[in-house]
Amino acid sequence: MRRLSLGALLLLLTACSPNGCSQDAAAPPLKAGPPAPVSTDPAPAPGETASAPMPDPAPEPEAPPAPEPATWPHDPGGALPPGSGAGATDATIWAAGMRFPMEAGPAYANSQVYGYGGYAAPGPGGQCDARNYAYPWRDNFCETRSWTNGMCPAGRGHQGQDIRPATCEKKVHWIVAAESGRITSIGSYTVSLLGDSGRIYRYLHLDMAGVNALFPTMDSRNVERGQQIGKVSADFGGNATTIHLHFEIKAPVSIGGSPASVNFVPTYTSLVDSYGRLLNGAG
Ligand SMILES: [Zn+2]
Structure with a gap:
């Protein structure tokens, strides 16, 4: 409660008219000496000390602004380049929270076959053509192949997503x-990681050769999320x-009403999700 000063008390006891203000003669004379406290707080009980007046509440600390969602030009999942196949339109992020599989950006998700230097290229140019090392990203999970891919409209397709690194x-x-888990096999060109999920x-x-040098024995193959496992080649x-x-992801999924079994699942949405976090510095 706000305490009134002596001056304020005097003002309260002063009557005013249009001609000015004068002290109300009917008011009792002021006693000299310090004013009586106007607080109505009860007196502290014997043995207690009076509590300090409540300070004004501290202003809420301002939350740091949320980072802007990182963005970069990327086509939606399922939007394959014309003539390269019909894409899955499933928007599920099948590996929510996964680490983007390249340690650093930029990286370019696009087709090796339908890109420059591929055998169905849109025009002349080699694999190191700058147009391959540029956005936008494009999904190629369902790109035309003869391989079984139950999540694609054709029942066949590419099974994974191609990603070029920052440089050729x-x-x-x-x-x-x-994610954290265990490397279960190292083949002639494939590394399989069984995640804890x-x-x-x-x-x-x-x-x-570099992968085998990093993981020479079966005892060496437990890995942490984000741990280096090899280099792009x-x-x-x-x-x-x-x-x-x-890059491929396999997970238990029911296809066409059949009991769930481990199948290739669309990769692109998980890559978009994890790349956005990488660009934001969250990894
Ligand atoms: Zn591929």
């Missing part, structure tokens, strides 16, 4: 574990492909 160079750009991540075309079991990561 082998053995430079690190690949990392999408039960999902399986498959990384193709790494520098396989073009290994293809004795042949070569273009410099890129082919």
